[in-house]
Amino acid sequence: NAGVTQTPKFQVLKTGQSMTLQCAQDMNHNSMYWYRQDPGMGLRLIYYSASEGTTDKGEVPNGYNVSRLNKREFSLRLESAAPSQTSVYFCASSVGTGSGGYTFGSGTRLTVV
């Protein structure tokens, strides 16, 4: 099925551990995004990649790094996880500039203990 695929779906980390969240899209979209969803805060943009080879910070980038590996894949890395990073993480993609909505993945629920 065409769309955005995120792995893993669930993860529990200990404080200080690192991990990479994977995201891949097969719609030939130019732009990709990482958001986190927290209760009462909605969806907040962590990082985005307007096109292959470029990445930029969003609203809440601290504690995260990203890699746009190719046009299809955009990964999010937590180098040293903290309890404040407990959240649900969504990857999304879009055609890019101009109007148009996002296609979201189903999310990764991350708990940092």
Add this chain to the structure above:
Amino acid sequence: DQQVKQNSPSLSVQEGRISILNCDYTNSMFDYFLWYKKYPAEGPTFLISISSIKDKNEDGRFTVFLNKSAKHLSLHIVPSQPGDSAVYFCAASVSGGYNKLIFGAGTRLAVHP
């Protein structure tokens, strides 16, 4: 500093009646607005959008109204159905901003028989 605000965390409506979800924004540069619907354990899905050159856009049971002078938009669902029970996110963007969306905190709609 929330640029997109959904001040009602929840809304309960009887089946067959109208649901009205509200959203306010502060950034006058926003010129494209979208509504997303989210079911539990799934990613948000695009519902309907409106450009700032319009004041109304309709798609079946869903209508979005935009009042630029008040920096306010609303989503009307008529008639409401139990399957509409979900969290609804309002989002906004600036044209040419690589489609970077800023989301509100969401409103949980419950439609009961």
